[in-house]
Amino acid sequence: MPTFVVRTNISPHFREAHFKALKEAGKLSEDVGPCVAAHVDYMKSLKAKGKILCGGPMVDFTWGLTVLKASSFKEAKALIENDPAMKRGLFLDYEIIPWFHMV
Secondary structure (H helix, E strand, O other): OOEEEEEEEEOHHHHHHHHHHHHOOOOOOOOOHHHHHHHHHHHHHHHHOOOEEEEEEOOOOOEEEEEEEOOOHHHHHHHHHOOHHHHOOOEEEEEEEEEOOOO
C-alpha cells in the first residue's frame, strides 16, 4: 500500500487557542475544543484502521505532519479532506507528497 506524507497548515486562530490553553490550565475555548476532539477521534479511528503511521503538530504549532497509508493519492486526499479540523477551518490547507517508505 502506498505511503503519503501530509503537511497541514494550522490556522492562526487554532494556533492562538492552543497556546492560550497551555497558559490557562489546558482548556481549549468552546469554539475550538469540540472540533479538536472530533479531529483527534477521527485520527485515532484512522490509526485503528491502519491508515495512519504517525502524526502530530510541529512544536511551534504552525503546521502538522501525518504519514498515511492509502491505496491511492485519491484516497489520501479524501482522508485529509474528511478530517473535521480541515472541514471546520482549523487547518487552512494541505500538501500530500507520495513517499517511498523503505523502513
